[in-house]
Amino acid sequence: MQIQQVKVLVADDHALIREGLRKILSVEPRIAVVGEAANGDEVLQVLQQKEADILLLDINMPGKNGIETCRLVKQKYPRMGVIALTIHDQDEYLFEMIRAGVAGYVLKDVKPQVLIDTILRVAAGESFIPPSLMGKVFEEFSRLSRPAKTTYPDGLTEREVEVLKLVAQGLSNKEIAAKLFISEKTVKNHLTNIFSKIDVGDRTQAALYAIKRKLVNF
Numbered sequence: 001m002q003i004q005q006v007k008v009l010v011a012d013d014h015a016l017i018r019e020g021l022r023k024i025l026s027v028e029p030r031i032a033v034v035g036e037a038a039n040g041d042e043v044l045q046v047l048q049q050k051e052a053d054i055l056l057l058d059i060n061m062p063g064k065n066g067i068e069t070c071r072l073v074k075q076k077y078p079r080m081g082v083i084a085l086t087i088h089d090q091d092e093y094l095f096e097m098i099r100a101g102v103a104g105y106v107l108k109d110v111k112p113q114v115l116i117d118t119i120l121r122v123a124a125g126e127s128f129i130p131p132s133l134m135g136k137v138f139e140e141f142s143r144l145s146r147p148a149k150t151t152y153p154d155g156l157t158e159r160e161v162e163v164l165k166l167v168a169q170g171l172s173n174k175e176i177a178a179k180l181f182i183s184e185k186t187v188k189n190h191l192t193n194i195f196s197k198i199d200v201g202d203r204t205q206a207a208l209y210a211i212k213r214k215l216v217n218f
Contacts, residue, residue, distance in 0.1 A: 005030055006123040009046055011037040011069070012058040012085070017108075021056065021085075024112045031119055040064025040072070047077065053123050057102075059086040059093055067096045074101035081122040085115075094133055104128040153213055154197045161215060163190045167203050168210040 025031045037043040059066035083104035084097045103122045118128045166176045173187045
């Protein structure tokens with residue numbers, strides 16, 4: 001029975017590393033190295049001539065780096081699995097490669113079997129990020145998924161805007177304090193800061209400011 005081999009293109013600007021990777025992968029009958037490339041332009045040239053399932057891609061290459069190359073390859077060959085092979089475990093490289101469409105991220109000091117397993121897993125439609133880096137990935141994408149913090153004009157804080165809105169609605173300091181569950185003294189302190197930041201001298205001017213900046217609607 002003939003084995004369905006995973007076709008791999010190896011891209012690294014160091015010939016010795018490409019040769020080493022070829023030898024490592026040659027021991028696995030389910031993997032066949034179909035080509036090599038020393039930079040991003042060569043990757044694109046080889047892919048025009050040879051069919052590959054997996055691109056094993058060094059991040060730091062001259063010319064088009066791995067991030068840019070990955071992005072271009074995924075645009076042209078969206079079904080191709082790209083595995084970043086790098087000496088770097090820095091966050092920015094990892095996040096940029098994930099955004100570019102990488103399916104696997106492997107450090108160059110891994111054991112040969114880990115690399116082989118990663119290639120086979122990515123070829124089967126899975127993704128692989130080293131367990132040591134997964135915490136960073138979850139933290140970053142959790143941060144990105146959080147709603148952006150609202151920014152207000154003239155350096156006003158969210159609480160100051162709340163007070164300003166109530167001033168514009170005609171509420172007294174006592175009524176504002178009750179509504180926001182704070183003391184009247186705190187309201188006065190907020191108003192002092194607000195007047196200073198928006199450069200007004202009284203509540204009427206402050207209310208007009210809030211209306212002009214569309215902080216309140218009537």
